Amino acid sequence: MKEIDELYGIATEAASASYSPYSHFRVGAALVAEDGSVITGTNVENRSFGLTICAERSALVAAVAAGHRRFVKLVISTPDADYAVSPCGACRQVLSEFMGPEAQVFFGSRVDNIVATTIGELFPHDALHELRGAS
DSSP states (O other): OHHHHHHHHHHHHHHTTOBOTTTOOOOEEEEEETTSOEEEEEOBOOSSGGGOBOHHHHHHHHHHHTTOOOEEEEEEEOTTOSSOOOOOHHHHHHHHHHSOTTOEEEEESSGGGOEEEEHHHHSTTOOHHHHHHHO
16 A cells, blocks of 8 residues: 555645644645546634635645546545544535545545545445436
């Protein structure tokens, strides 16, 4: 899993840029596009907590702004946690818009506790295919 370890390092570096003065919970993400490009993101908090953006969505927005539309892999680092923290429900929903159910997701608080899963496992029963077929 050398590639995942490298991507985890990139995600951890992204976490170091986190703006998290309220929770003190840094998160970094490394999103891999179909063409192999790696786009990073970090969490950006706001005192109106609902306006906070997660690292996963931060990376996705940056990637879409750069012209990417399909992604095959996501690695998330939560270096301030004691355990591997999975993406929140909002991130799972947004990621499923751009990642197929087979897309790989890895998350951990350290390189030695990374959990490997897929979008399909994190967000089962996704109805996006039904919505796309209806148009």
